[in-house]
Amino acid sequence: xxxxxxxxxxxxxxxxxxxxxxxxxxxxxxxxxxxxxxxxxxxxxxxxxxxxxxxxxxxxxxxxxxxxxxxxxxxxxxxxxxxxxxxxxxxxxxxxxxxxxxxxxxxxxxxxxxxxxxxxxxxxxxxxxxxxxxxxxxxxxxxxxxxxxxxxxxxxxxxxxxxxxxxxxxxxxxxxxxxxxxxxxxxxxxxxxxxxxxxxxxxxxxxxxxxxxxxxxxxxxxxxxxxxxxx
Amino acid sequence: xxxxxxxxxxxxxxxxxxxxxxxxxxxxxxxxxxxxxxxxxxxxxxxxxxxxxxxxxxxxxxxxxxxxxxxxxxxxxxxxxxxxxxxxxxxxxxxxxxxxxxxxxxxxxxxxxxxxxxxxxxxxxxxxxxxxxxxxxxxxxxxxxxxxxxxxxxxxxxxxxxxxxxxxxxxxxxxxxxxxxxxxxxxxxxxxxxxxxxxxxxxxxxxxxxxxxxxxxxxxxxxxxxxxxxxxxxxxxxxxxxxxxxxxxxxxxxxxxxxxxxxxxxxxxxxxxxxxxxxxxxxxxxxxxxxxxxxxxxxxxxxxxxxxxxxxxxxxxxxxxxxxxxxxxxxxxxxxxxxxxxxxxxxxxxxxxxxxxxxxxxxxxxxxxxxxxxxxxxxxxxxxxxxxxxxxxxxxxxxxxxxxxxxxxxxxxxxxxxxxxxxxxxxxxxxxxxxxxxxxxxxxxxxxxxxxxxxxxxxxxxxxxxxx
Ligand code: SF4
Numbered sequence: 001x002x003x004x005x006x007x008x009x010x011x012x013x014x015x016x017x018x019x020x021x022x023x024x025x026x027x028x029x030x031x032x033x034x035x036x037x038x039x040x041x042x043x044x045x046x047x048x049x050x051x052x053x054x055x056x057x058x059x060x061x062x063x064x065x066x067x068x069x070x071x072x073x074x075x076x077x078x079x080x081x082x083x084x085x086x087x088x089x090x091x092x093x094x095x096x097x098x099x100x101x102x103x104x105x106x107x108x109x110x111x112x113x114x115x116x117x118x119x120x121x122x123x124x125x126x127x128x129x130x131x132x133x134x135x136x137x138x139x140x141x142x143x144x145x146x147x148x149x150x151x152x153x154x155x156x157x158x159x160x161x162x163x164x165x166x167x168x169x170x171x172x173x174x175x176x177x178x179x180x181x182x183x184x185x186x187x188x189x190x191x192x193x194x195x196x197x198x199x200x201x202x203x204x205x206x207x208x209x210x211x212x213x214x215x216x217x218x219x220x221x222x223x224x225x226x227x228x229x230x231x
Numbered sequence: 232x233x234x235x236x237x238x239x240x241x242x243x244x245x246x247x248x249x250x251x252x253x254x255x256x257x258x259x260x261x262x263x264x265x266x267x268x269x270x271x272x273x274x275x276x277x278x279x280x281x282x283x284x285x286x287x288x289x290x291x292x293x294x295x296x297x298x299x300x301x302x303x304x305x306x307x308x309x310x311x312x313x314x315x316x317x318x319x320x321x322x323x324x325x326x327x328x329x330x331x332x333x334x335x336x337x338x339x340x341x342x343x344x345x346x347x348x349x350x351x352x353x354x355x356x357x358x359x360x361x362x363x364x365x366x367x368x369x370x371x372x373x374x375x376x377x378x379x380x381x382x383x384x385x386x387x388x389x390x391x392x393x394x395x396x397x398x399x400x401x402x403x404x405x406x407x408x409x410x411x412x413x414x415x416x417x418x419x420x421x422x423x424x425x426x427x428x429x430x431x432x433x434x435x436x437x438x439x440x441x442x443x444x445x446x447x448x449x450x451x452x453x454x455x456x457x458x459x460x461x462x463x464x465x466x467x468x469x470x471x472x473x474x475x476x477x478x479x480x481x482x483x484x485x486x487x488x489x490x491x492x493x494x495x496x497x498x499x500x501x502x503x504x505x506x507x508x509x510x511x512x513x514x515x516x517x518x519x520x521x522x523x524x525x526x527x528x529x530x531x532x533x534x535x536x537x538x539x540x541x542x543x544x545x546x547x548x549x550x551x552x553x554x555x556x557x558x559x560x561x562x563x564x565x566x567x568x569x570x571x572x573x574x575x576x577x578x579x580x581x582x583x584x585x586x587x588x589x590x591x592x593x594x595x596x597x598x599x600x601x602x603x604x605x606x607x608x609x610x611x612x613x614x615x616x617x618x619x620x621x622x623x624x625x626x627x628x629x630x631x632x633x634x635x636x637x638x639x640x641x642x643x644x645x646x647x648x649x650x651x652x653x654x655x656x657x658x659x660x661x662x663x664x665x666x667x668x669x670x671x672x673x674x675x676x677x678x679x680x681x682x683x684x685x686x687x688x689x690x691x692x693x694x695x696x697x698x699x
Contacts, residue, residue: 006324007314007332016315019470019524023296026532042287042475044482045279061495116513119426135496144510152455170481177477192309192442194507194514198500203452205414206492207368207384209391210255210262213414216367217421218452218499 046169047134054133054166055226061136062224065201066214069224071163078160078225079104082125085223091156096124099145101160114145117153124150125158128224129180130173131166137200138224139173141193148195152203157219159199163228232347232378234579236563239586243561252380252388256558259387263549266493267600273495280486285604287482288540291474292531298440298473299522305443309505311518319349322523326351326432326465327358329519333463335360335429341447341454342366343434344382344543345467345523347565348578351432363424365453367417374401380559382567383491383545388558421453431461431515433503435468436542437483438520441476444502445520448487452499464503464515470522471539483542486602490544526578534613538573540603547597547607553590562587569597573610581618588614649687657685 005011024030051057059069070085072078083106086093097112106112117124126146128138138159142148151157167173177196181188203218214220235242246252271277291298303313316322322345330338338360340346352373355362364373368385372378374397379385386394395408398416406416433454435445445466447454458464474480480502488494507514530539548554548568559567564584566574572591576584588611597607618624624632638645659665660682668675686694 006321006328012314015317015321018317019315019522019528020296020299022317022524022528023299023470023531026528026530027293027296028532041478042482044283044287044478045276047274047276047485065494065496065498114512119422137496137500142511142514143508144512147512148455148459149513152452152459170484171478174477174481189305189308189442192504194503194505194511196444196502196504197455198496200496200498200500202498204450204498205367206450207366207371207386208389208394208410208413210258210384210387211410213410215418216414216451216453217365217418217425217456 041171041174046171049134049168051133054131054168055163055228057133058131058136058166059226061133062201064136066204067136067201067222067224069226071226071228073227074229075160075227076105078227079106081225082158082223083107083110085158086123091221092122094123094125094154094156094158096121096147096150096154098125098127098147098150101125101127114147116147117149119153121149121154123156123158124154125160126150128159128161129165130176131161131226132168132170132173132198133166134169135200137198140195140197140199141177142195142197143193148197151197151199152218155215155220157199157222159222159224161224161226163226166226232350232353232565234564234583236575236579236584236587238563239561239590242563243557243590246557246561249388251390251393252558255387255390256555259381259384260549260555263383263493263545267490267546267549268493270489270493270495274489277486277489280482281602281604284482284486284602285540287474287479288603289537291479292471292536292539295470295473295531298475299470301475302438302440302443302473303522305440306505306518306520307443309443309518310508311443311505311520314519314521316349316521316523316525318525319523322349322467322521322525323351323354325521326467327354329463329465329517330355330358330360330430333429333517335463337361337363337424337428338430338432339424339428339457339461340364340369341431341433341449341457342369342385343432343467344565345434345469346432347378348525349467349523351467363421363428365421365424365451365457366449367414367421367451367453370417370421371397374398378560378565380567381545381548382543382559388560422456425453425456425460428457428461430463430465431457431459432465432467433458435466435472435520436487437480438468438473439475439477439480439502440473442502442504444480444504446480446484446500446502448484448497448500450492450498455499455501458501458503458515459513461515463517463519464506466503466518466520468520468522470524470527471541483603487542487544490542490546490600490602530577535573535577535610537605538570538577538610540605541570541574542603543570544602546600546602547605550596550600552594552596553592569607569611570605573607573614576614576618581614581621582623585618585623588612588618646687646689650690653683653687654685656683 099114181191205216371386437446506518554568665680
């Protein structure tokens with residue numbers, strides 16, 4: 001590669017040295033300090049979440065932003081509920097679903113594809129990794145079993161959430177994530193998914209005359225079915 | 232983005248006479264201020280969060296080199312690449328080369344202030360690329376060929392009729408001029424752009440050293456479609472965006488949404504850590520981060536370091552009476568309002584952006600609301616000092632100040648003149664108000680001045696029997 005190639009490695013190294021050198025000079029030191037190990041997760045102030053019932057708290061916050069939710073006893077009941085919900089609201093049956101959900105007792109005429117959503121995908125079903133009661137949001141980890149396009153492309157998004165996975169604070173989620181990625185110890189950072197997505201309701205915009213409108217680019221309707229069988 | 236900071240006064244004057252803009256600004260100020268106040272009232276811990284954020288960010292900045300190196304190593308570990316850009320030119324060259332290497336024709340963009348700072352759109356368009364802003368507000372101002380007027384609400388100055396006209400002109404459709412009709416129209420148009428794009432460019436609200444993540448926050452979901460559907464995801468970020476751990480991102484995010492839009496959380500918060508993994512059904516094949524210095528490292532060394540705590544929430548401008556009167560365009564570059572009055576002169580030059588800090592009334596509201604406790608009024612004053620040191624203040628102003636100083640250094644003269652002035656002003660008053668002052672109509676056209684009683688404060692003080 002020639003020197004004038006902006007991606008030339010030698011040039012890239014020089015740029016890096018210049019920037020880091022400028023930072024060090026302005027911080028008043030000559031070389032990098034010895035790299036310490038990561039400190040234990042820093043403990044910052046949290047917001048009080050006094051509610052005993054995290055499911056209630058989660059739903060209240062979630063619904064305040066325009067999402068809808070239902071509470072059912074089992075995963076099988078969640079399927080029944082979704083079928084009824086689609087019929088009641090005249091919504092198209094989902095065409096895409098996360099792979100772990102395919103084994104559920106869906107109606108025979110629902111053909112669920114675990115692949116990525118395409119430009120015409122109207123409706124998909126996902127499984128949340130966790131709920132966070134603090135603000136009423138959901139966490140998703142991307143992976144072979146959970147396409148990210150399902151979260152953003154369809155008009156209608158249905159989500160199954162296990163009540164037992166609702167945590168109080170984000171800090172609790174981070175602990176859970178570290179453990180989930182390396183259950184037997186070892187470096188959890190070697191197992192990171194491509195994305196960690198938080199979804200807190202329907203897509204919205206206030207960009208035209210500061211009037212809130214749902215369904216800007218992502219789903220217009222997001223319905224969460226919380227099942228409690230593991231509680 | 233073209234620098235038009237020298238046109239501050241004509242642009243401000245123009246803005247003051249634009250009725251649509253004035254209506255939008257009034258509505259925006261009420262909306263943003265009210266929503267933020269409500270969100271914060273629900274959180275008794277808000278002050279503790281602000282203080283923790285200030286302390287934490289200062290800690291990070293004092294070891295910025297270290298955290299950037301750790302961040303870079305972790306991005307590599309998850310399969311991404313980090314590119315260092317010394318200035319805007321470097322950043323543009325790197326991104327243009329990445330697009331060329333990918334054989335890109337279409338580039339979708341999520342909201343990124345750094346990309347405006349480095350003038351990216353113009354550079355990519357000059358290479359013949361189709362560049363599409365996907366944040367609805369950014370998209371509208373892109374069609375209108377205007378810069379954003381607010382960092383959170385870029386098209387705040389446009390009415391729905393104006394938006395409908397723009398869409399009709401560019402899409403060849405006749406969308407219903409209602410908010411929902413226009414949003415639906417944009418959704419359909421932009422959806423095709425997301426699926427067509429070869430490269431997706433987003434900004435980053437934070438970079439996390441521990442995980443190598445870039446974090447973006449949106450309400451529309453455009454940043455996610457941008458990065459998920461393109462083959463190549465490029466992140467542009469200032470070097471000050473790095474934080475050590477996931478818990479740190481949480482600290483700043485708790486402040487960001489509440490300060491920016493008055494929500495406890497924006498709709499989507501996304502942590503992106505490298506390209507598509509083996510077996511992943513979707514996501515980009517390449518992941519690049521362009522770390523932009525462009526003057527930031529220099530800010531670390533001086534009184535400006537505190538400005539690098541800024542998380543771009545927009546609260547300072549929402550609470551600024553000057554911004555509330557003239558909007559964002561008057562500021563003439565990427566960063567408007569109080570944060571811009573500090574940042575813009577540092578980026579483009581103390582003289583080029585001369586008027587920005589000098590339009591400030593030093594009322595102090597910006598500093599009171601800033602979630603990371605940046606002492607904006609002090610920094611604005613500091614910029615003025617720097618301008619004074621460089622001899623940039625107009626000669627007339629310098630002469631007046633020199634005169635005032637000579638008087639103020641002589642108490643007898645000062646008090647004598649003061650006694651004279653209050654007596655003179657008292658005669659100009661009518662029912663306790665002064666309606667007009669010769670030579671100062673700029674002030675008195677818009678407001679009355681309370682007339683003094685005819686005695687100075689010291690005279691009244693002594694009359695009450697107090698000692699000298
Ligand atoms: S200076 Fe403070 S208030 Fe203004 S945008 Fe930055 S963080 Fe927000």
